[in-house]
Amino acid sequence: DIVMTQSPDSLAVSLGERATINCKSSQSVLYNSNKKNYLAWYQQKPGQPPKLLIYWASTRESGVPDRFSGSGSGTDFTLTISRLQTEDVAIYYCQQYYSTPYAFGQGTKLEIK
Amino acid sequence: EVQLLESGGALVQPGGSLRLSCAASGFTLSNFAMSWVRQAPGKGLEWVSAISSSGRSTYYADSVKGRFTISRDTSKNTLYLLMNSLRAEDTAVYYCAKDLEGTDEALLDYWGQGTLVTVSS
Numbered sequence: 001d002i003v004m005t006q007s008p009d010s011l012a013v014s015l016g017e018r019a020t021i022n023c024k025s026s027q028s029v030l031y032n033s034n035k036k037n038y039l040a041w042y043q044q045k046p047g048q049p050p051k052l053l054i055y056w057a058s059t060r061e062s063g064v065p066d067r068f069s070g071s072g073s074g075t076d077f078t079l080t081i082s083r084l085q086t087e088d089v090a091i092y093y094c095q096q097y098y099s100t101p102y103a104f105g106q107g108t109k110l111e112i113k
Numbered sequence: 114e115v116q117l118l119e120s121g122g123a124l125v126q127p128g129g130s131l132r133l134s135c136a137a138s139g140f141t142l143s144n145f146a147m148s149w150v151r152q153a154p155g156k157g158l159e160w161v162s163a164i165s166s167s168g169r170s171t172y173y174a175d176s177v178k179g180r181f182t183i184s185r186d187t188s189k190n191t192l193y194l195l196m197n198s199l200r201a202e203d204t205a206v207y208y209c210a211k212d213l214e215g216t217d218e219a220l221l222d223y224w225g226q227g228t229l230v231t232v233s234s
Contacts, residue, residue, distance in 0.1 A: 001175075038218065038220075040220055040221075042158075042221075044158075049208055049210075049224035049225065049226060049227060050150075050158060050208075050221075050224055051224075052213075052220075052221060052222045055213065055220050061222065091157075093157065093158055095158075095160075095219075097216075097218040097219045097220045098218070100163070100172040100219075101160055101172075101173075101174045101175065102148070102160040102163070102218070102219040103160065104150075104157060104158040104159065104160065105157075106157050107157040107158070
């Protein structure tokens with residue numbers, strides 16, 4: 001089974017500053033035949049279901065602000081929020097959909113400093 | 114507009130059974146893979162089960178394999194999760210979620226609001 005590990009567990013960033021969340025998979029999630037990384041990022045605000053932000057490691061979901069970006073390949077990935085806004089306070093999860101069981105990371109709680 | 118509405122959550126005793134439903138609207142269930150994902154109180158997300166777009170393949174987390182069964186009724190456009198031999202550690206909000214179009218691997222672009230299952234005596 002692929003294990004997803006995020007760092008840090010929590011993060012406090014000033015408004016307008018950059019936030020960076022890391023995600024590491026225990027095995028590569030890069031599918032060689034199509035050169036796609038089977039890695040997604042979700043945002044979850046209190047009392048709400050998760051929301052898909054990024055998929056294929058770097059493709060932004062429709063309607064997601066361009067301050068959100070994803071990068072990385074193989075086993076190491078990063079979610080970057082370039083200019084933190086108050087509405088970005090949430091818990092962020094990475095998820096691999098390369099193989100079952102489709103594991104999530106433990107989550108990173110993002111707060112305003 | 115895509116909507117997913119879960120129901121069926123309840124308080125149930127250990128060892129009991131429960132069936133969750135997820136009524137889908139705004140899209141045709143038979144064209145998409147679907148998943149159940151759960152979240153224990155104050156904890157992170159755990160993928161539970163998935164059914165392929167064809168309906169022929171089902172997948173389960175080890176923690177529920179042999180106890181939970183995912184299914185769908187395309188005539189009712191509804192997804193189900195039958196949960197047997199429930200344990201205290203199954204207590205969670207259960208979300209149903211839809212796969213992004215063109216994928217069959219739990220890349221989840223729409224989620225329901227969730228239904229709470231509590232396993233306790």
